[in-house]
Amino acid sequence: MLTRKVPSKAERYFSTGVSMITSTSTKGPNIMAAEWVMQISYRPILIAVFIHKGSQTLKNIEKTKEFGVNVASKEQTTEINVAGGYSGSEIDKMGLKNIFKTLKPQRIKTPMIAGCTMNIECNLVRKENLGDHVMLVGKVVHIKHDDTKSPLIYHKGRYFRLGSMIEPDRQEVLTSKSTLEFFKNLAQGRFVIKCVGVLVESKNKVLVVKWPKTELETIPFSIPPTGKNQREHLKKYLNQMRLDIQIERESTMRRLVLKNGKEIQRINFVIFKGKNNSTKNNIWKSKQDRIIANLA
Numbered sequence: 001m002l003t004r005k006v007p008s009k010a011e012r013y014f015s016t017g018v019s020m021i022t023s024t025s026t027k028g029p030n031i032m033a034a035e036w037v038m039q040i041s042y043r044p045i046l047i048a049v050f051i052h053k054g055s056q057t058l059k060n061i062e063k064t065k066e067f068g069v070n071v072a073s074k075e076q077t078t079e080i081n082v083a084g085g086y087s088g089s090e091i092d093k094m095g096l097k098n099i100f101k102t103l104k105p106q107r108i109k110t111p112m113i114a115g116c117t118m119n120i121e122c123n124l125v126r127k128e129n130l131g132d133h134v135m136l137v138g139k140v141v142h143i144k145h146d147d148t149k150s151p152l153i154y155h156k157g158r159y160f161r162l163g164s165m166i167e168p169d170r171q172e173v174l175t176s177k178s179t180l181e182f183f184k185n186l187a188q189g190r191f192v193i194k195c196v197g198v199l200v201e202s203k204n205k206v207l208v209v210k211w212p213k214t215e216l217e218t219i220p221f222s223i224p225p226t227g228k229n230q231r232e233h234l235k236k237y238l239n240q241m242r243l244d245i246q247i248e249r250e251s252t253m254r255r256l257v258l259k260n261g262k263e264i265q266r267i268n269f270v271i272f273k274g275k276n277n278s279t280k281n282n283i284w285k286s287k288q289d290r291i292i293a294n295l296a
């Protein structure tokens, strides 16, 4: 029997979940642990699993053309150690007393495992030899999840649980209610507004535009449609605004979260440096204003 090689040090630095792959042979069901499992398409939902040559699981799936992906929860380290520590050719793992609790499958014949975060039933649609593993692609024929379970994480050969959520770091800007409302209107419910703007500085002042019907003054900025080149969009916008500004190559990114009480709006600004070609009719403002201070 070929066993899976113990990985070298660097390879152990990936972080993954761990799944239990269930399969069936004429002798009955089998289970193995697999960290190399991932969704590779939304429509149809396709899942790729990478299984080493010589495993009982591979033989089973090649024959039956189906398998179960049971994504382990943090309570299932014993199950994973048994599924990953022995081969079905050595012992009937599923037959061991008090280790695996099975669930009846809905669309395939292979049993599924209880207590997981997800149970996914797959039909084999593709097989590809890749190095010392075989990629098996399964088309999902049934999928369910359990919100009360939390996934098991695998890193450097050890098991972990998920930590607390990380809110990506953003510059917090306290604004007036009307300013926040203005940006919320622009966002139209989007989680983040993606803006492109230009920063023109002169004598420690910043070139600003005044937004109609508001108190707001900001650097000139616009919201490009998804997929549009931001620099080209900015050029057009400046033209429309009759702002004679030369856009330079240099650009930065500012990630802000505007706050007023409990209300927030996240904004990403791609900001190009600009040179003002004409000073007439322009408004210059010091960097005192909170929004401008964070964009400059």
Ligand SMILES: Cc1cc2nc3c(=O)[nH]c(=O)nc-3n(C[C@H](O)[C@H](O)[C@H](O)COP(=O)(O)O)c2cc1C
Residues within 6 Å of the ligand: 003, 004, 018, 030, 031, 032, 033, 034, 035, 036, 037, 050, 051, 052, 054, 055, 056, 057, 058, 080, 081, 083, 084, 085, 086, 087, 088, 089, 133, 154
């Ligand atoms: C945490 C963990 C993750 C594993 N991930 C994989 C994997 O992604 N692919 C693989 O071929 N083997 C993986 N293994 C090893 C198999 O689970 C192991 O070789 C098992 O004995 C195969 O069982 P079988 O011969 O009954 O199919 C993993 C083992 C552990 C403990």
